Amino acid sequence: MLKYLKIYPKYLAMAIKSKLAYRMDAIIGSFGFIASNTAAFFTLYLTITAIPALGVWTIEKMVFLYGFCLVPKAIDHILSDNLWSLGNWMVTKGDLDPILTRPLNPLFQIVAREFQYEGFGELILGIIFLAIYGPKQNIVWTFNNVMPLVLCGFFAIFLFFGIKLITASLAFWMKRSISLMSGIYELSNFTKYPLEIFHDIVKVILVAIIPFSLVMYYPVSYLYEGKSIWVLTGIIGLVVSFLVGLGYLLFKLGLKRYESAGS
Amino acid sequence: MRKRPTNRYTGFIKAGVLGTFVYKFSIFGWLVGDIVALVIYCFLWIAVFANSPTATINGFTSTGMLAYVVSARIIGHLVNSSSSFYNVGSDIREGTIANRLSKPINYRRTQMYSSIGQYIGSFILFFFPLYVPAQLILHFAFGVAFPAWYNILLFLVSSFLSMLIIDSFDFIIGQVAFFTGALFGVMLVKDAVMSFLSGGMIPLSFFPQGFQTVFKFLPFSSMLQTPAFIALGMYSFEEALIKIAWQCVWVVFLGLLSYATFGRTVKRVISVGG
Numbered sequence: 262m263l264k265y266l267k268i269y270p271k272y273l274a275m276a277i278k279s280k281l282a283y284r285m286d287a288i289i290g291s292f293g294f295i296a297s298n299t300a301a302f303f304t305l306y307l308t309i310t311a312i313p314a315l316g317v318w319t320i321e322k323m324v325f326l327y328g329f330c331l332v333p334k335a336i337d338h339i340l341s342d343n344l345w346s347l348g349n350w351m352v353t354k355g356d357l358d359p360i361l362t363r364p365l366n367p368l369f370q371i372v373a374r375e376f377q378y379e380g381f382g383e384l385i386l387g388i389i390f391l392a393i394y395g396p397k398q399n400i401v402w403t404f405n406n407v408m409p410l411v412l413c414g415f416f417a418i419f420l421f422f423g424i425k426l427i428t429a430s431l432a433f434w435m436k437r438s439i440s441l442m443s444g445i446y447e448l449s450n451f452t453k454y455p456l457e458i459f460h461d462i463v464k465v466i467l468v469a470i471i472p473f474s475l476v477m478y479y480p481v482s483y484l485y486e487g488k489s490i491w492v493l494t495g496i497i498g499l500v501v502s503f504l505v506g507l508g509y510l511l512f513k514l515g516l517k518r519y520e521s522a523g524s
Numbered sequence: 525m526r527k528r529p530t531n532r533y534t535g536f537i538k539a540g541v542l543g544t545f546v547y548k549f550s551i552f553g554w555l556v557g558d559i560v561a562l563v564i565y566c567f568l569w570i571a572v573f574a575n576s577p578t579a580t581i582n583g584f585t586s587t588g589m590l591a592y593v594v595s596a597r598i599i600g601h602l603v604n605s606s607s608s609f610y611n612v613g614s615d616i617r618e619g620t621i622a623n624r625l626s627k628p629i630n631y632r633r634t635q636m637y638s639s640i641g642q643y644i645g646s647f648i649l650f651f652f653p654l655y656v657p658a659q660l661i662l663h664f665a666f667g668v669a670f671p672a673w674y675n676i677l678l679f680l681v682s683s684f685l686s687m688l689i690i691d692s693f694d695f696i697i698g699q700v701a702f703f704t705g706a707l708f709g710v711m712l713v714k715d716a717v718m719s720f721l722s723g724g725m726i727p728l729s730f731f732p733q734g735f736q737t738v739f740k741f742l743p744f745s746s747m748l749q750t751p752a753f754i755a756l757g758m759y760s761f762e763e764a765l766i767k768i769a770w771q772c773v774w775v776v777f778l779g780l781l782s783y784a785t786f787g788r789t790v791k792r793v794i795s796v797g798g
Contacts, residue, residue, distance in 0.1 A: 286706040293712025300720035307730045308568060312576045379709070444556040451564060458571035463563070 265369060272373035280378060287378035294382030302327065302390075305454075317485070318455045321397045326481045327453045328390025329410075331383050333417035333477070334449065338380030341372045341422050348429035348442040355522030368426075368512055398485070406484055409494040413480040416494075416501045420476045421449070423501060426508030433515025445471060452477045472500055532629055533637040540641020544605070544649055558597060565593050565725075582729040587666045588756075592727060594662065596752045598655050600724045603686040603748060605646040606639035609714070612698030613707040616789070625790065632695065632786055639691040643684065671757045678764050682751040685771040690718075690747050692778035699789045723749030743774045 280287055305327070309320045351357055351371075360370045400406065428442040435441070448466070452473045456464055467474035476497050483490045573586040584592065612635065615621040624631055662668040671679070697714050719725055721744035728736060728745055739745055750767045753759050759767060 283706075286709060289706035289709030290712070291709070293709040293716070296713040296716035300716040300725060303720065304725040305568075307726050308572055311581045311730060312572055315571055315575050440556065444560075447557045447560040450560055454564060454568060455571075459567050463567075 265366070268365070269369075269373055272370075273376055276374055276376035280376060290379035291382035291385075294379050295386055298331065298383055298386050302386075315455065315458070321394050322485060323455065324390050325394040325398060326455075326478065328387045328394065329414065329481050330417075330449070330453045330477045331387030331390065333414050334421055335380045335383035335387055336418045337421035337425070338383060339377050341375075341425065342377035342380070343371050343375035344422075344425045344429045345439065345442070346375075347371055348425075348432045349437060349439040352432045352519065353436050353522065357516075357519055358521050361516075361519075367516060368509065400484060406490065409490045410480055410484065412494050413476065413490070413497055416497050417476050419501050419505050420473065421446075423504035423508045424449075424471060424473075427504065427511055430508060430511040430515045433511075433518050449473045449477075456482070472504075476501065533633060536634050536637035537641040537644070540638035540643075541645040541648075542641075543638070544642050544645025558601075562594065562597055566590060569593060582727065584727065584729075587662075587668055588758075589727075590666060591662050591668045591756055592752065594658050595655070595755055596724055596748060598651060598658060599683060599752050599755065600719065600722075600748055602643070602646055602651040603683055603690055603751065605642040606687060606691040606694055607642060608635045608639055608691050609694035609698040609711060610707065611635060611638075612695055613700075613710075616699065617707065632783055635695060636688070636691055639687065643687045669757065671755055674761065675754055675757050675764070678761075678768065679751055679755040682754050682764075682768050682771060685768065685775055686747050686751050688775045689743055689771065689778055692775070692782040693718075693743065693747075695782045696778070696785050699785055718744065718747065721745075722747040723752065743778060746771045746774045 302324070305323060306320060309315055309318075309323060314320075315323070346356070357367065360367050363370065395402070424445060425442065428438055428445050430438075431441065432438040448471055451459065451463060451467055456467065456474050456478050459467075464474070467478075469475075479493060480490050480497070483493060569589045570586070573581070573589070579585060581589075615624060621631070624634075659668075659670065663670055694714075697710065700710050721728075721739065721742065723745060728739055728749055731739070746767075750771060754764050754767070
């Protein structure tokens with residue numbers, strides 16, 4: 262374990278250096294993600310401000326929720342973007358060969374060798390939303406609500422990671438799982454909006470099957486209702502651990518099936 | 525026998541159509557994200573109208589808005605079928621443009637003709653199979669009226685013009701790749717700005733008044749909102765003709781601009797490559 266902690270910064274430094282060759286790409290890529298999220302934000306803003314409020318949901322509450330979803334998504338985007346390559350072409354192209362010859366955990370190598378600058382666009386925007394709309398909430402910020410909220414955000418990073426790992430690992434069976442992967446990943450966009458406006462089927466999927474809403478929507482919603490979120494945080498921790506564990510199990514099983522590409 | 529000059533480009537139309545058919549699955553791959561967004565916006569609008577003190581918001585009724593959101597998404601894909609942006613960008617970036625320029629055909633025009641082909645291809649493969657069922661569902665489940673026959677004809681004209689406007693716009697922006705070398709990022713920015721300002725995400729009547737005045741002098745509303753409003757019968761016949769006339773203005777203006785900017789870019793390409 263200690264070995265990995267030592268190696269990780271070196272891997273990151275390598276990934277950052279290799280990306281610096283295309284500095285403009287990274288900067289404009291960040292702008293791209295800022296632009297698409299800003300457009301989504303203004304759409305939401307224009308939609309909601311056309312009416313006084315959406316039930317109990319004011320625009321301030323909705324933007325805070327939006328920011329809370331954006332930050333963990335961005336951090337995962339920055340650190341584990343290479344999982345998309347696993348789902349897309351690594352299995353068919355035989356790109357895992359060099360990874361399997363090294364005496365390091367294969368998953369570690371896949372994840373650590375990529376550092377995706379573009380995610381900083383979402384991260385900055387998410388932090389701006391939280392910073393502007395956090396103080397505007399009718400909430401007294403104390404240790405008892407900030408701490409579990411931060412924990413939930415931390416778990417949410419691993420939720421994205423776990424969901425991506427599960428769907429990417431299916432590529433060992435499907436050869437390419439990118440469509441399934443992006444389809445399920447896209448579902449995370451639902452959590453940026455109040456859950457109660459959606460149909461029951463959507464709710465069941467987002468809470469019980471692919472629990473994006475359980476992890477990101479409910480903590481914020483509980484907070485607005487003045488409830489304690491410690492218990493919920495515990496449940497979320499368990500669910501996320503289970504999903505990451507399941508993803509790792511699938512990855513391990515898949516690796517056994519992996520046969521290199523023909524020459 | 526010498527072929528007439530226009531025939532030189534028909535091959536590009538055909539290639540555009542066939543190209544769309546080859547990559548049909550990639551279209552449906554990207555569709556997933558669209559469906560999620562569509563479902564979100566439909567539910568969001570239903571909730572918004574349920575919480576609205578008035579029955580209409582900025583000129584839209586609840587069902588009118590559903591029809592608009594669904595139609596605008598599908599029409600958006602049709603008018604955005606041009607791949608000029610990516611072609612120009614990668615041709616310049618990878619230097620293949622030198623090869624292309626050596627041929628006795630006009631580069632800008634080949635891009636336009638293959639975009640026309642892609643428009644036809646995505647009309648058959650994508651637009652028709654999605655739009656017709658969507659309209660049937662909207663009609664029978666939500667009571668949205670079918671468009672009048674002349675609206676359908678006007679829509680065909682208007683959406684074709686939209687495609688030409690976007691093609692020129694994409695061609696111009698694609699050249700930015702030459703100066704930045706960042707195709708993907710520029711594409712994200714362009715797509716976000718375009719879909720937001722063309723009415724793809726929300727009708728332009730929801731924007732503050734000041735913005736709407738500015739929009740009158742920008743090409744974006746001609747890219748999507750015009751054909752969408754025509755398809756939904758939201759313009760009278762005369763209004764539709766005026767809007768189409770505006771589209772023609774933009775086709776000509778951006779078309780000329782794309783020739784002009786390309787003339788300048790080409791000089792840079794040669795100076796760098798040489």
